[in-house]
Amino acid sequence: xxxAAAHKGSFKWNSHLLAASSLAFIIVLYFFSTQAxxxxxxxxxxxxFKMMFISIIIEAxxxxxxxxxxxxxxxxxxxxxxxxxxxxxxxxxxxxxxxxLGIIFPICECGMVPAIRRLIQKGxxxxxxxxxxVVGPILNPIVFWSTFTAFRNKPEIVYSRxxxxxxIALILGLIVYRFVKTDQLRVREAAQQPLQHxxxxxxDHHHDHEHEHASEHRxxxxxxxxxxxxxxxxxxEMGKFLIFGALLVGLLQxxxxxxxxxxxxxxxxxxxxxxxxxxxxxxxxxxxDAFVAQSFITTFSKGSLVAFMVLGPMLNLKGIxxxxxxxxxxxxxxxxxxxxxxxxxxxxxxxxxLLH
Amino acid sequence: xxNNRVSIVHHLLKLVILLGFTGYLVYLALTGEILLFIAPHxxxxxxxxxxxxxxxxxxxxxxxxRSLKQPDAxxxxxxxxxxxxxxEHGHSHEPSRSLWKNVMIYGLFILPLLFGLFLPxxxxxxxxxxxxxxNVGGEAVTSDGVPLDLAQLVGNEDAAxxxxxxxxxYNRDYxxxxxLLYQQDLIEMKDEWFIxxxxxxxxxxxxxxxxxxxxKGFIYRENELSENQFIIGRMAMTHCIADISPYGIVTESPDxxxxxxxxxxxxxxxxxxxxxxxxxxxxxxxxxxxxxxxxVIPYVYPDWGFAQxxx
Numbered sequence: 001x002x003x004a005a006a007h008k009g010s011f012k013w014n015s016h017l018l019a020a021s022s023l024a025f026i027i028v029l030y031f032f033s034t035q036a037x038x039x040x041x042x043x044x045x046x047x048x049f050k051m052m053f054i055s056i057i058i059e060a061x062x063x064x065x066x067x068x069x070x071x072x073x074x075x076x077x078x079x080x081x082x083x084x085x086x087x088x089x090x091x092x093x094x095x096x097x098x099x100x101l102g103i104i105f106p107i108c109e110c111g112m113v114p115a116i117r118r119l120i121q122k123g124x125x126x127x128x129x130x131x132x133x134v135v136g137p138i139l140n141p142i143v144f145w146s147t148f149t150a151f152r153n154k155p156e157i158v159y160s161r162x163x164x165x166x167x168i169a170l171i172l173g174l175i176v177y178r179f180v181k182t183d184q185l186r187v188r189e190a191a192q193q194p195l196q197h198x199x200x201x202x203x204d205h206h207h208d209h210e211h212e213h214a215s216e217h218r219x220x221x222x223x224x225x226x227x228x229x230x231x232x233x234x235x236x237e238m239g240k241f242l243i244f245g246a247l248l249v250g251l252l253q254x255x256x257x258x259x260x261x262x263x264x265x266x267x268x269x270x271x272x273x274x275x276x277x278x279x280x281x282x283x284x285x286x287x288x289d290a291f292v293a294q295s296f297i298t299t300f301s302k303g304s305l306v307a308f309m310v311l312g313p314m315l316n317l318k319g320i321x322x323x324x325x326x327x328x329x330x331x332x333x334x335x336x337x338x339x340x341x342x343x344x345x346x347x348x349x350x351x352x353x354l355l356h
Numbered sequence: 357x358x359n360n361r362v363s364i365v366h367h368l369l370k371l372v373i374l375l376g377f378t379g380y381l382v383y384l385a386l387t388g389e390i391l392l393f394i395a396p397h398x399x400x401x402x403x404x405x406x407x408x409x410x411x412x413x414x415x416x417x418x419x420x421x422r423s424l425k426q427p428d429a430x431x432x433x434x435x436x437x438x439x440x441x442x443x444e445h446g447h448s449h450e451p452s453r454s455l456w457k458n459v460m461i462y463g464l465f466i467l468p469l470l471f472g473l474f475l476p477x478x479x480x481x482x483x484x485x486x487x488x489x490x491n492v493g494g495e496a497v498t499s500d501g502v503p504l505d506l507a508q509l510v511g512n513e514d515a516a517x518x519x520x521x522x523x524x525x526y527n528r529d530y531x532x533x534x535x536l537l538y539q540q541d542l543i544e545m546k547d548e549w550f551i552x553x554x555x556x557x558x559x560x561x562x563x564x565x566x567x568x569x570x571x572k573g574f575i576y577r578e579n580e581l582s583e584n585q586f587i588i589g590r591m592a593m594t595h596c597i598a599d600i601s602p603y604g605i606v607t608e609s610p611d612x613x614x615x616x617x618x619x620x621x622x623x624x625x626x627x628x629x630x631x632x633x634x635x636x637x638x639x640x641x642x643x644x645x646x647x648x649x650x651x652v653i654p655y656v657y658p659d660w661g662f663a664q665x666x667x
Contacts, residue, residue, distance in 0.1 A: 020460060023467075047478050050471045055393040055597035057468055058381070062401040065408045146594075149660045153527045153559070228415040235412065236370060236465070243464050253598060288594035291658060295601045 022247055045254055053250035056318075059285065060242055067111030068238060071118040072230035076223060080123040087128055095173040098128045099166065102136035112136050113322040114238045120185055120326075127177035130335065131169045133323075137286040137313035138165040147309065150290035154297075160306045160350050168310065168342045175338060184331035241325050245318030249283045252317075256281075272347050275304040276340065279312030286313035303351030311343045360423075367420040369462050374413045376469040381406035391653045392477045394596045479654045480591065480600065520563045529663035530556040536666070538563060543627075545571040550656035551592050551603055557627070561638045564627045569640055572622040572648050575615050576604060580632070584612045588623055588640070593655040600655065606632055609642035620648045 088094050112133060120129050137143070139162060151157045275296070284292060289312050293305045315336055323332050384390040385403055394402065517538060523531040534556040537543050543564075545553060557564055573588040581587070589604025607623060615621065625640040632639075659665075 023460075023463065047475065048480065050475045051393065051478060051480065051597050054468050054472055058384075058390070058393050058402055059398065059596040059598075061377075061381070061409075062398075062405040065405050069408070145660060149658065152529065152555075225415070225418075228412070229419065232370065232374075232412050232416055232419070236373075240461050240464050243468060247464075247467070249598065282598065284599050285595050288596075288599045291592070291594045292599050292601055 049250045049254040052253050053246050056246035056249055057243060063111040064238060064242055067114040068231045068234040071114040071234050072227045074118040074122060075230050076227050078122060083119060083122045083124050087124060091174060091177040094128045095131045095170055098131035099135045099139060099169060102132055103140050113326060114234055117326040126180060126184055127173045130176050131173040134169040134172055134314050135165060143286050146287045147290040150294045157302055157306060160354060161309050164306060164310050164346045168346060171342060172338055184328050186326060186328055238322060241321040245283060245321045248317055252281050271300045271304040272307045272344060275300060275308035276311040276343060279308040280316050283316040283318035284312060301351050303347040306350060307343055307347040315339045364423050367423045371416045371420050373465045374409055374416050378406055378409040378413055380469060380472050389477050392479050395593050395657050398595060521560060527559060530559050532666050534560045543567055543569045547656050549659055549662055550590055551658050552662045554603055558637050561629045561636050564638060565629055567627045569627050570624045574618055574620050577617055584608055584610055586612050586615060590656045591654060593657055606630060606639040607642055608639055620650045622646045622648045
C-alpha cells in the first residue's frame with residue numbers, strides 16, 4: 001500500500017507539475033494581455049488557444065462518455081470468466097480477434113483507453129489489449145472511408161496505412177506476448193485517483209460491500225446506481241487527462257506554425273520522423289487526420305504521410321496521458337519506443353519499395 | 357467529521373462541473389455556436405453527449421444528497437466505528453488529497469468552462485492560414501500507364517465532353533463533377549462541395565481554361581506569390597478546429613496589392629493554368645472584385661459521399 005502510494009505519488013507529482021507549469025503559462029499569458037487594457041479578449045493567440053482547447057474537448061466528449069459507460073458496464077455486468085472465454089489462447093488468434101474487435105467497435109482512443117483498462121482488470125491478456133489499442137483507431141471502416149476520401153486518387157496510401165497498421169499491431173502483439181509477462185497496469189489503487197473516494201480504495205472490499213447492499217437494502221435499482229457511480233468516477237478520472245492533453249495540444253497548435261516544422265523536415269528520413277512528431281503533437285482523431293495529411297502531399301513523401309496517419313492514432317499527446325494513467329510508466333515507454341521504431345522502419349521500407 | 361465535509365465538497369464540485377459542461381454544451385447547441393467548434397455531422401453526437409452528461413448530473417445530485425444524508429455511505433465503512441475509522445481513512449488518503457492537487461485537478465475541469473464563459477467565441481478564417489500553410493491544388497490526372505476510362509454520368513452527356521474528362525477509376529468521381537461544372541456558364545464556388553469542386557478544377561485544369569468562375573473567400577498571401585497575386589481561400593473543417601486547413605486558388609489582378617490579408621471578397625474571373633509548388637493548378641484572372649461579408653460560420657466541409665449525390 002505504502003509503496004504503491006509512493007509510486008503513484010512520483011508519477012502524479014510529475015504530471016501535476018506539468019499541469020502546474022502549463023497553467024502558470026496561461027496565467028502569464030493573461031498578465032501579458034492585461035498590459036494593454038481590453039486586450040485580453042482580443043489577443044488573437046489566446047482566442048485561438050481557447051477555441052482550439054474547447055473544440056478538442058467538445059469533439060472528444062461523446063467518445064469519452066461512450067468509453068466510461070462501456071467501462072462501467074463491463075465492471076458491473078461482465079465477469080472475468082466471460083472475458084477469458086472470449087479470448088482464444090493462441091496468441092495469433094488472440095491478436096486477430098482483437099483486430100476484428102477493433103473493426104466492430106470503431107471508437108477512437110479517447111473512448112478506448114477507459115474500456116481497455118477495465119478489460120485488462122477483468123483478465124484480458126495484455127498483448128490482446130495492446131493490439132486492440134493499436135488497431136482500433138485505424139483498422140475500421142470509418143477511418144478507411146475517410147482516408148479513401150482524402151486520398152481518392154492515391155489509393156496506395158490508403159492501403160499502406162491499413163496494411164502497415166495491421167502489421168505493426170501483429171508484431172507489437174507478438175513482442176508483448178513473448179516478452180512482457182508481468183502485470184503492467186498501474187497498481188489498482190493507484191489507478192484510482194484521489195477525486196473519488198467512494199470507489200477508490202480497497203477495491204475488492206468495496207465490491208463485497210456493494211453486493212451486500214444490493215441484496216439487503218436496495219435490490220433492483222442498485223445496479224444502475226452502481227453503473228452511474230462508476231461512470232462518473234471514471235469520467236472525472238479520464239477526463240482530467242483528456243483536458244490536460246487538449247490544453248497541451250491547444251498550446252502547441254497555437255504557438256508552433258506548420259511552416260516552421262516543415263522547414264525542419266527536408267530530406268528523406270527526416271520527413272518521416274517529422275511527420276511522426278507532428279502526428280504525436282496534433283493528436284487528431286483518426287477519422288479526420290487524413291485530410292490534414294492530404295495538405296502535406298506536395299511537401300513530403302507519401303511514406304511520411306503514412307507515418308503521420310499510422311503513428312498519430314497509435315501514439316499521441318492526448319492518448320499517452322491517458323495511457324500513463326492506466327499502465328505503468330515503463331510499459332508506456334516500451335510501447336512508445338516499439339511503435340516509433342516500427343512505424344519509422346515500416347514507412348521507410350514503404351517509401352523505398354511501394355510508394356513513389 | 358472533517359473528512360465528511362471534504363467528501364461533500366468533492367461531490368458538490370463534481371456536480372457543479374457536470375452541470376457546467378451540460379449547460380455549456382446545451383448553450384452552444386441552442387445558439388448554433390457549436391458550429392464554430394465542430395463540423396455539422398458531429399453535432400448530433402455532442403447533443404447526445406449533453407443528454408448523457410445531464411443524466412450524470414442527476415445521478416451526481418443523488419450521490420451528493422446521499423453523502424449529505426448518510427456520510428458513511430460515501431466511505432464504505434461500518435456504522436459502528438466509522439467515526440474514528442474516518443480519521444484513519446482520511447489520513448491514509450492524505451498524500452493524494454492535498455489541497456493544491458485537488459485545486460489543480462478541479463481547476464483543469466473548470467478552466468475550459470471559464471474560457472467558455474468569459475471569452476467570446478470566434479471564427480477563424482484567414483489568420484489561421486498563416487499557421488497552417490495553404491493548400492493550393494491537388495495533382496492533375498495523368499495516365500501513369502493506367503488506362504483512362506470515360507466517366508459515366510447518368511443522362512445524355514455530349515460524347516465530346518466525355519472525351520475531355522477521361523480519368524482512371526480513382527478520379528472518376530472528380531471527372532463526373534468536372535463534366536457537370538464544364539457545362540455551366542459560370543462556375544460558382546459555393547459552400548457545398550467547395551473542396552470537391554476545387555479538386556475537380558485542379559485535376560482537369562486544361563479543360564477549364566477560359567471558363568468563368570465566381571468565388572467568395574478570404575485573401576491570403578504566401579511568399580512564393582508575385583506582387584500582382586494573392587490566394588483566395590476557405591477553411592475546411594473535418595471534425596474540429598484542431599484539424600482545419602485552408603484551401604484556395606491563386607488569383608491574379610493588377611491591383612492585387614490593394615487588398616489586405618483576411619478581407620473577404622467575391623471574385624469573378626477567368627480560369628487559367630499556372631504552376632505552383634511544381635504542380636499544374638488553376639489560377640483566376642480577376643475581372644471583378646466585390647467586398648463581401650464573412651459568413652457567420654466561415655468553414656467548408658469535405659463531403660465524403662459527394663459522388664453518390666452526383667446522379
